[in-house]
């Protein structure tokens with residue numbers, strides 16, 4: 001089937017709607033200009049975007065650590081779409097190509113130590129779409145550098161393409177955590193990040209695996225994704241050391257590795273108390289700027305406390321794992337909205353009673 005030209009797409013859908021927030025926490029739909037792609041950019045019709053916890057956080061709280069919403073700020077960084085126009089120097093993509101968007105655009109200069117050495121998630125000049133002051137990709141039309149687009153294989157939907165972003169977060173953490181086949185693993189938190197971590201750790205052969213959450217529905221979701229996972233329902237107000245013991249009892253041994261996916265202090269503590277001598281607690285979750293740690297417990301058990309910040313070089317791996325059938329991301333999407341219903345979609349994503357896992361905004 002011939003690909004639609006930019007003119008045809010724009011005739012059918014002329015308005016470039018986008019979802020923005022601002023320092024007054026006013027989430028709204030705006031109509032942006034349709035951007036003209038630069039010489040090495042592609043204009044993408046964004047077909048699926050997942051709402052990330054950080055999008056909700058920027059809306060509700062106006063900041064994540066040092067990243068502060070200072071003006072009108074477009075949201076969204078979990079996106080996939082189709083190329084509808086290419087800049088004159090673009091060589092790897094043509095109109096009609098289906099793509100996943102990697103949304104952190106580093107400076108890529110040889111003078112940048114982190115870009116030169118491949119740790120481009122640490123580039124001080126990175127433009128991360130949706131992190132202030134940069135607009136996100138939760139919009140119909142978005143111009144994206146071709147270097148940071150990835151071809152979507154035919155057997156991956158746009159929804160799966162957008163889920164490559166949270167999967168990237170999990171893969172980056174798993175890679176640096178040193179997880180091996182047979183590693184006894186605890187995952188704290190069964191939100192989208194904990195669940196993609198579960199899927200990836202299962203594929204990587206971690207065993208046994210325990211997952212924790214405060215919410216029974218999320219634990220049930222974990223079980224439906226990976227039936228062999230064992231779960232611990234976290235009761236509010238339970239002492240972290242007691243919870244750590246319960247996790248160890250459920251795992252059947254002390255954890256060699258804990259992947260923490262909540263960023264909540266008490267959960268990090270429970271992970272620490274569940275760890276074996278020489279184990280590691282690897283924190284993906286983000287939370288309060290200052291947190292206490294059980295210092296002497298960590299010290300006397302030589303437990304490593306480590307962190308993950310975004311990802312680098314994960315998209316090709318994520319695509320292979322999904323296209324080859326090792327990881328099935330589809331069951332994570334529980335709610336779908338049209339772009340015009342974006343504000344309502346955020347209402348669902350931010351309301352625990354809605355029992356959403358991943359809310360996506362779809363533009364046909």
Ligand SMILES: NC(=O)c1ccc[n+]([C@@H]2O[C@H](COP(=O)([O-])OP(=O)(O)OC[C@H]3O[C@@H](n4cnc5c(N)ncnc54)[C@H](O)[C@@H]3O)[C@@H](O)[C@H]2O)c1
Pocket residue numbers: 052053054169188189190191192193194212213214215218234261262263264266267283284285286287308309310311
């Ligand atoms: N490091 C990074 O680069 C990176 C990237 C993306 C997301 N994140 C962070 O990862 C975290 C998880 O993201 P998400 O989208 O899954 O968020 P989410 O809020 O949907 O999920 C968090 C889950 O943790 C559970 N939880 C809360 N307190 C708990 C406790 N004390 N014990 C056990 N479970 C508890 C919640 O019930 C929820 O199911 C967030 O902090 C997010 O900001 C970090």
Ligand SMILES: OC[C@H](O)C(O)[C@@H](O)CO
Pocket residue numbers: 052054055064067128131165166169286310
């Ligand atoms: O998935 C990527 C994350 O949401 C971002 O790093 C965000 O937490 C801050 O920009």
Ligand SMILES: [Zn+2]
Pocket residue numbers: 052053054077
């Ligand atoms: Zn995110």
Ligand SMILES: [Zn+2]
Pocket residue numbers: 106107108109112113114115123124125126
């Ligand atoms: Zn750089």
